[in-house]
Amino acid sequence: MQLKEYFDLNKKMWNDRVSVHLDSELYAMEKFRAGQNSLNEIELELLKDVTGLKILHLQCHFGQDSLSLARLGAKVTGVDFSEEAIQTARALNDELGLNATFICSDVLELDQLPEAAYDIIFTSYGTITWLPELSKWGANIHKYLKPGGKFILAEFHPAIWMYDDKFTYLQYGYFNCGPIIEENEGSYADKDAPIKHTSVGWNHALDEVLSALLPTGLRLSSFKEYDYSPYNIFHSNTKTDKGFQIKGLEGKLPLVYSLMMEKNL
DSSP, X not given: OOHHHHHHHHHHHHHHHHHHHHTSTTTOHHHXXXXXXXXXXXXXXXXXXXXXXXXXXXXXXXXXXXXXXXXXXXXXXXXXXXHHHHHHHHHHHHHHTOOOEEEEOOGGXXXXXXXXXXXXXXXXXXXXXXXXXXXXXXXXXXXXXXXXXXXXXXXXXXXXXXXXXXXXSBOSOSSOOSOEEEEEXXXXXXXXXXXXXXXXXXXXXXXXXXXXXXXXXXXXXEEEEESSBSSOOSTTEEEOSSSEEETTOXXXXXXXXXXXXXXXX
């Protein structure tokens, strides 16, 4: 298969997931509509006060985090390649009386935004695994950041994508060894949802992520790894006072990492 076929498979999956996720406990839409912020402590510590800042949110799904940022006073543009997700995000924005903007686009082909326009570019949790390579991604981040602007990433750690779904053995490589093609039933937000898909992902080692960003001239100002996930989405999860860890591997396996990079003035 070619890249376009891979993207088409993934887009169908994400389009079909929107209605499932809207009804899921994970996304807690009733609480969100009532004002609950969907952002986690990990990213909030990096974002800090966003009042009046222009934020570009890459791979925003149906916009919960984008709209949470708008509620915090930011001027937000969310981007996602799923037509169903963007349509839902726009409807939610109107329903909640917010002023976020949503664009349907592949982040690697993003060319309709003003350059050097954003104070912060943000992306989080299960985003870059859908990109086959990261050099264009890194170039776009540098392109759209203002001088002095910040790129903030909170992402699942590449070490966890090496395991099978039940974390019983190492199934895949740590490095980007090419496409990982899987047959999926349900969704991470509802494992019993009556949907089936073929998905195509890529694992991106930490050095690949940094190698896509540092050569653009961005400067690394923060990097952290966490032995927990804020989301209860993996098999064999166990709840701890930190968040969710893998049963039997508590404190032994990095589940999430975060980084912040800054564009020189």
